[in-house]
Amino acid sequence: MKKNRLLAVMFFYTTLIMLLAGCGGKSDSSSANPQKAEEDLKLVNEGKLTFAMSGLLKPLNYKENNELVGFDVEIGTEISKRIGLEPNPVTNPWETILQGLKGKKYDVIIGSMTATEERLKQVDFSDPYYISGAQIFIAETNDAIQSKEDLRDKSIGVMQASTHKEVAETLSTDVKGYPSEIFALQDLIPGRIDAVITDKIVGVSAIKEQGMKIKTVDGVLNREEIAVAINKDHQALLDKINGAIAEIIEDGTYEKISMKWFGVNIMED
Structure with missing residues (x-):
């Protein structure tokens, strides 16, 4: 009887050691190494x-x-x-x-x-x-333009040969090309144009870095x-x-x- 009990105890501890060894082996993974x-x-x-x-x-x-x-x-x-x-x-x-x-x-x-x-x-x-994406910018004091639908027959500035020109032409018949987006944005303040369509990052950077008194209209026109x-x-x-x-x-x-x-x-x- 004692011999059987001893064998049972030995079997139990042997099994336990094997299980622990198995668990230890699993730790050799990329998450643990x-x-x-x-x-x-x-x-x-x-x-x-x-x-x-x-x-x-x-x-x-x-x-x-x-x-x-x-x-x-x-x-x-x-x-x-x-x-x-x-x-x-x-x-x-x-x-x-x-x-x-x-x-x-x-x-x-x-x-x-x-x-x-x-x-x-x-x-x-x-x-x-x-x-990012194409964004409409207008002068900070301009309250006449509330959405892209208000751009019909309004003057829109864009950089020459940019894809924004194509977008602008779907919104107005009066589209003016500029050699630089910054030149176009600068023309908003004195009212030489009504709006500018340029990349969102270009416009918000001009507001932050150059203190331009301009603001956005609507969300981006083409989400990037x-x-x-x-x-x-x-x-x-x-x-x-x-x-x-x-x-x-x-x-x-x-x-x-x-x-x-x-x-x-x-x-x-």
Whole structure:
């Protein structure tokens, strides 16, 4: 009887040890092993999130005292920190920026790239980190224009040869071309034109940086989602980036960064 009891006790402890060993074996996963987790992210530089931009789009991304600064840089830096990586912003000419990503020169593009159907054939995109598109701007004192329907027979300024010209021509027969969006916006104040259609970011930047007394009408005319571009075989990194974007929006960090650079929350369209 004692022998049977001893055998039963030995069997119990042997089984328990095996179960514990089995549980211990499962901990050898990417979630419990930081080095393995980083390998899954397929980073160009170990411990860093290397993100590219043109460096020529003030205030989105540009150089100041030989250092990359701007809205994109701060968003990229915050994303990097949230996924436990050191931020490493770099520049690349815009015309070859997608080729550089596919050639693994950097991990992602955080450079104000619009997620389009054509680009989606080559790369994946994160959830948007801001919304842009064609926007109507008028003088701050103009109360006659309340919506795009009020632009009929009104004069609209656009940059020459831009896609905004086509949009403007669907709203008015009086469309005037300018060599620069800023020149067009400056003509709003003295009333030389009634409205300007330009990119939302161009207009809100003019308000914030130059103190232009202008305002928006309606939401964006053609919604563009600006997102992080990433190679198609980097799902683990894409998931982490989406999680980081959601987190910085939820905890208010995003709005603080946006207000700093634009004076408005550019996630809202």
